[in-house]
Amino acid sequence: MSAAGLDGHGPEVLAEIAEVRETVARLHAELPRWELVVWTAGNVSQRLRTADLFVIKPSGVTYDELTPESMVVCDLDGNLVDGTRSPSSDTAAHAYVYRHMAHVGGVVHTHSTYATAWAARAEPVPCVLTMMADEFGGDIPVGPFALIGDDSIGQGIVETLSTSRSPAVLMRNHGPFTIGKDAKAAVKAAVMVEEVARTVHISRQLGEPTRISQEHVDSLYDRYQNVYGR
Amino acid sequence: MSAAGLDGHGPEVLAEIAEVRETVARLHAELPRWELVVWTAGNVSQRLRTADLFVIKPSGVTYDELTPESMVVCDLDGNLVDGTRSPSSDTAAHAYVYRHMAHVGGVVHTHSTYATAWAARAEPVPCVLTMMADEFGGDIPVGPFALIGDDSIGQGIVETLSTSRSPAVLMRNHGPFTIGKDAKAAVKAAVMVEEVARTVHISRQLGEPTRISQEHVDSLYDRYQNVYGR
Amino acid sequence: MSAAGLDGHGPEVLAEIAEVRETVARLHAELPRWELVVWTAGNVSQRLRTADLFVIKPSGVTYDELTPESMVVCDLDGNLVDGTRSPSSDTAAHAYVYRHMAHVGGVVHTHSTYATAWAARAEPVPCVLTMMADEFGGDIPVGPFALIGDDSIGQGIVETLSTSRSPAVLMRNHGPFTIGKDAKAAVKAAVMVEEVARTVHISRQLGEPTRISQEHVDSLYDRYQNVYGR
Amino acid sequence: MSAAGLDGHGPEVLAEIAEVRETVARLHAELPRWELVVWTAGNVSQRLRTADLFVIKPSGVTYDELTPESMVVCDLDGNLVDGTRSPSSDTAAHAYVYRHMAHVGGVVHTHSTYATAWAARAEPVPCVLTMMADEFGGDIPVGPFALIGDDSIGQGIVETLSTSRSPAVLMRNHGPFTIGKDAKAAVKAAVMVEEVARTVHISRQLGEPTRISQEHVDSLYDRYQNVYGR
Numbered sequence: 001m002s003a004a005g006l007d008g009h010g011p012e013v014l015a016e017i018a019e020v021r022e023t024v025a026r027l028h029a030e031l032p033r034w035e036l037v038v039w040t041a042g043n044v045s046q047r048l049r050t051a052d053l054f055v056i057k058p059s060g061v062t063y064d065e066l067t068p069e070s071m072v073v074c075d076l077d078g079n080l081v082d083g084t085r086s087p088s089s090d091t092a093a094h095a096y097v098y099r100h101m102a103h104v105g106g107v108v109h110t111h112s113t114y115a116t117a118w119a120a121r122a123e124p125v126p127c128v129l130t131m132m133a134d135e136f137g138g139d140i141p142v143g144p145f146a147l148i149g150d151d152s153i154g155q156g157i158v159e160t161l162s163t164s165r166s167p168a169v170l171m172r173n174h175g176p177f178t179i180g181k182d183a184k185a186a187v188k189a190a191v192m193v194e195e196v197a198r199t200v201h202i203s204r205q206l207g208e209p210t211r212i213s214q215e216h217v218d219s220l221y222d223r224y225q226n227v228y229g230r
Numbered sequence: 231m232s233a234a235g236l237d238g239h240g241p242e243v244l245a246e247i248a249e250v251r252e253t254v255a256r257l258h259a260e261l262p263r264w265e266l267v268v269w270t271a272g273n274v275s276q277r278l279r280t281a282d283l284f285v286i287k288p289s290g291v292t293y294d295e296l297t298p299e300s301m302v303v304c305d306l307d308g309n310l311v312d313g314t315r316s317p318s319s320d321t322a323a324h325a326y327v328y329r330h331m332a333h334v335g336g337v338v339h340t341h342s343t344y345a346t347a348w349a350a351r352a353e354p355v356p357c358v359l360t361m362m363a364d365e366f367g368g369d370i371p372v373g374p375f376a377l378i379g380d381d382s383i384g385q386g387i388v389e390t391l392s393t394s395r396s397p398a399v400l401m402r403n404h405g406p407f408t409i410g411k412d413a414k415a416a417v418k419a420a421v422m423v424e425e426v427a428r429t430v431h432i433s434r435q436l437g438e439p440t441r442i443s444q445e446h447v448d449s450l451y452d453r454y455q456n457v458y459g460r
Numbered sequence: 461m462s463a464a465g466l467d468g469h470g471p472e473v474l475a476e477i478a479e480v481r482e483t484v485a486r487l488h489a490e491l492p493r494w495e496l497v498v499w500t501a502g503n504v505s506q507r508l509r510t511a512d513l514f515v516i517k518p519s520g521v522t523y524d525e526l527t528p529e530s531m532v533v534c535d536l537d538g539n540l541v542d543g544t545r546s547p548s549s550d551t552a553a554h555a556y557v558y559r560h561m562a563h564v565g566g567v568v569h570t571h572s573t574y575a576t577a578w579a580a581r582a583e584p585v586p587c588v589l590t591m592m593a594d595e596f597g598g599d600i601p602v603g604p605f606a607l608i609g610d611d612s613i614g615q616g617i618v619e620t621l622s623t624s625r626s627p628a629v630l631m632r633n634h635g636p637f638t639i640g641k642d643a644k645a646a647v648k649a650a651v652m653v654e655e656v657a658r659t660v661h662i663s664r665q666l667g668e669p670t671r672i673s674q675e676h677v678d679s680l681y682d683r684y685q686n687v688y689g690r
Numbered sequence: 691m692s693a694a695g696l697d698g699h700g701p702e703v704l705a706e707i708a709e710v711r712e713t714v715a716r717l718h719a720e721l722p723r724w725e726l727v728v729w730t731a732g733n734v735s736q737r738l739r740t741a742d743l744f745v746i747k748p749s750g751v752t753y754d755e756l757t758p759e760s761m762v763v764c765d766l767d768g769n770l771v772d773g774t775r776s777p778s779s780d781t782a783a784h785a786y787v788y789r790h791m792a793h794v795g796g797v798v799h800t801h802s803t804y805a806t807a808w809a810a811r812a813e814p815v816p817c818v819l820t821m822m823a824d825e826f827g828g829d830i831p832v833g834p835f836a837l838i839g840d841d842s843i844g845q846g847i848v849e850t851l852s853t854s855r856s857p858a859v860l861m862r863n864h865g866p867f868t869i870g871k872d873a874k875a876a877v878k879a880a881v882m883v884e885e886v887a888r889t890v891h892i893s894r895q896l897g898e899p900t901r902i903s904q905e906h907v908d909s910l911y912d913r914y915q916n917v918y919g920r
Contacts (some may be wrong), residue, residue, distance in 0.1 A: 038881050111889070117889055117892040117893035120890065121897045123897065129346065146894045158709055173818045192269065193332070198343055200347075202431065360633055418499055422499065425498045430580065432573060433581055446605075453608065532805035655803070659810070665807070666893070669807075670812055670862070676837060680837065
């Protein structure tokens with residue numbers, strides 16, 4: 001794979017790339033820290049503010065080897081622009097999200113255990129916790145089954161998230177994708193989707209947890225996003 | 231938010247604030263250590279002996295960034311008195327507890343997984359372990375559903391704990407709050423409530439655990455609080 | 461509590477005490493490492509070869525503070541002989557085991573989650589794993605409900621283990637006690653009892669695991685204890 | 691046990707032995723890192739390219755003590771050739787696999803919890819996750835019950851894996867064995883078999899996960915092995 005290179009870009013773009021390589025490399029360490037991934041699974045990306053490019057993890061590199069230099073830069077069609085390694089095999093899905101959701105600046109994908117367990121049953125996580133109302137504004141939705149290799153996964157993510165307040169979607173038989181205004185927000189959503197998937201799973205093991213009324217969900221979500229979230 | 235400041239307080243109070251900032255910052259590290267929190271969730275506070283003030287975690291700060299200096303000081307109405315950041319969004323609940331329970335010197339709130347799972351079903355944890363009899367003196371009670379934003383959460387905590395020997399309450403659809411004579415005791419209760427919630431949950435997955443008779447619970451609780459606890 | 465002191469003992473005993481304090485302090489670190497304990501729960505002891513004494517953890521000390529010097533020395537009635545702190549509140553049970561089981565050189569007590577979950581249902585762990593046959597020689601038995609404060613717990617341990625090949629007993633509503641030729645062997649049994657309690661629990665959640673025939677259990681146990689174990 | 695020694699081997703073999711001792715020692719650290727083993731359980735081996743020998747963990751050594759020097763070298767009948775300790779008690783099974791599967795360069799054995807839980811029920815893990823299709827090409831199969839001491843375990847592994855695309859077999863009442871082109875690939879399979887055994891277990895606790903159609907499994911497996919895997 002030969003990269004197009006960054007020759008056409010000015011110093012502002014090059015400076016942002018250096019900064020975002022650092023950010024994305026550092027945020028990958030949050031995935032094993034919160035036990036969202038094993039081995040080399042999972043990937044984080046962030047879109048640039050200054051150009052139609054994003055920075056993502058290379059393919060098949062272990063978490064011990066991740067450095068700012070090893071991160072790769074792609075255009076919004078998912079083509080490699082800068083970097084010495086192949087981009088993550090999930091790059092097409094990240095790129096599709098950036099092309100179709102203008103407000104999204106960060107995307108994360110994991111196979112975190114409890115979120116993936118709900119995804120394998122194609123069952124949304126019901127909103128029974130105040131922290132779910134705060135962060136997700138309701139149930140966590142399930143996206144379609146989609147094969148890797150074309151835009152199917154990206155389409156499934158965008159279609160599902162476009163009709164939900166949730167920044168997380170559980171792709172069927174696959175695992176969660178999360179979005180945010182930047183990579184840090186998407187990583188936070190990846191941590192929180194696993195936490196609530198786990199807590200609600202455990203609660204349901206011994207009976208039916210009580211739903212929070214829609215009115216209370218709306219009130220909690222509004223306060224968290226507008227007051228607490230600043 | 232502009233803080234009232236500490237100008238009216240003498241050297242004894244200022245010395246205690248410095249000491250309690252240190253204590254509260256250090257005790258926050260116990261929350262991720264025992265896997266009671268993810269991301270920035272969870273908060274610890276301690277009341278001063280020398281003034282009607284308490285020290286609590288600021289809002290939205292990660293566990294890696296917590297230092298004595300970043301802790302904030304509030305009065306018993308929950309107003310910021312000293313500190314450069316906003317107090318935790320749970321400050322009103324901590325303040326309410328301090329105003330209404332004179333013997334309480336420390337408060338902890340988490341969303342620890344198993345305790346929160348019982349809370350989502352509004353089900354008390356039955357006393358089936360000697361260590362529960364020791365530490366909690368019986369079942370761990372459930373408090374009402376309450377929205378953040380006024381004194382509802384604080385009232386629910388105080389009403390529930392006033393009629394129980396337990397230093398922990400499971401607030402419905404929300405998570406545990408614990409109290410103690412100081413922050414360390416409240417942190418210990420937060421660790422223990424998750425541990426017993428987890429153990430009893432697992433025990434009940436494959437059948438019904440045997441309750442300990444009230445007489446034995448009383449005997450264990452009395453010994454632990456009065457003999458062992460000194 | 462005033463200690464009798466070590467004045468009557470010769471240099472050989474004093475040298476062994478120094479060595480065993482080191483061993484017992486170091487082995488306590490295995491309990492949080494393998495997630496068998498939270499906070500200050502759990503205790504390890506080892507009997508001396510050179511005198512009727514044993515070394516055990518002091519009461520209420522956190523795992524970060526455990527040093528060889530903080531360990532305490534007791535006689536076989538559980539009286540403090542040397543040390544500046546009170547012995548563990550479980551000392552009477554350890555002492556009873558040493559008085560009644562001459563071949564036992566080490567005792568460990570924890571409230572490890574899965575073992576305690578079986579204990580709360582008073583249900584033995586069935587022998588469905590080759591590693592259980594190897595290490596425990598069959599099912600892991602349940603001991604009686606017993607209150608702390610006299611010899612009841614010690615008696616329950618000794619009566620149960622005297623009629624079993626297992627080095628571990630699950631005391632009802634309480635947790636596991638394990639024995640070994642020294643403290644290291646008892647710690648290994650404490651690690652293994654939690655591991656098999658957890659694995660068999662998980663296996664039974666989705667159906668009934670297959671028992672290993674008594675003939676095969678005997679064959680595995682014999683080989684492991686006599687060939688592998690040297 | 692007296693070792694035959696390496697006298698008949700040239701510098702190329704001796705150099706590869708030094709390199710593989712290092713690799714195998716380092717890879718053992720992945721087993722506790724991903725929580726696949728407790729205490730001294732679990733073993734990794736790698737076959738040499740330059741001679742009919744393999745390097746494996748010695749028996750009963752803790753993970754803290756594992757060094758390149760402590761690893762042992764065996765011939766393909768499992769006899770010790772070089773090393774100061776006894777080879778792992780599972781060496782005969784590793785040797786049998788190398789004798790009968792020419793393409794296998796690495797073998798790993800653990801008692802990882804969730805994989806062993808499926809093995810205790812003699813139940814294959816159904817292919818309900820895209821990452822299972824990628825890595826295992828279908829269900830993870832169960833091998834026969836076999837006693838240690840002769841070639842029964844090795845035969846069970848080879849017979850089961852010869853009729854499956856899976857690099858992992860769950861030996862009944864025992865635990866998983868995994869294979870790969872080298873030890874690193876076999877360790878990756880050991881990490882992944884536990885991860886998918888755990889995720890599918892959790893998914894099935896609250897209902898039936900949806901199978902992926904054979905056509906999609908084949909398509910995912912083909913892409914992962916031939917495109918992604920290079």
